[in-house]
Amino acid sequence: MKKTQEEYPLLVAQEGPLKGQRWQLSQTIVMGRETSCDVVVADRQISRFHARLTPTPEGVILEDLGSKNGTHHNGMPLTAPVVLQDGDLVSVAMAQQFLFLTSDATMPLLEGAGMPGRLMMDQKSRRVWVNQQQLVPPLSAQQFKLLWLLYESQGQVVARPDLVSTVWGDEQAAGVSDQALDALIRRLRDRLAALDPTHQYIDTVRGHGIRLDNPPI
16 A cells, blocks of 8 residues: 555654755665755765665664764764654754654644644653754653643643643642742753743743743744
């Protein structure tokens, strides 16, 4: 059966000169500085033919093509070809970072949410994207629970008692101080700001609680 476009693996450019661009991996793709490459990264750190992505029945294989400054897979130097997994990060010469997704359908991840915004979440894999960049390392369990509650609420204010019971559970909620909740919110804000310092996603509504301000893409 022929694959639809959404079923092909996807390469999403993150940090670097190609940020925001996407490529469907329906065939072999070569990345490099040479203009004949499928993905051209115009940076002197990049070799003319730097790395290659090859779709196979076993998955998409990433290999370095003998580049001068190397290819990194999830932050580690690539020393041998590797089969990419959903959510893997690929960096060429540390000049351009890419996110690998097993299919285009995994990118929006709008389970339980309305229209897509600059912040997107996937509850099953506990992944978070801000401005099409995956948040790495992942959020802590408490941070994710808090953000997911706000995400599902779609901009509605969530009261502090509801935040506490969701994150810590009803049995422990009574022992959670305001300072502990404030510290958790502050750390979560800092994590989101690392990818998008121009916008504060978590708004405090005095006397009521907090809400997620998730502007459209």
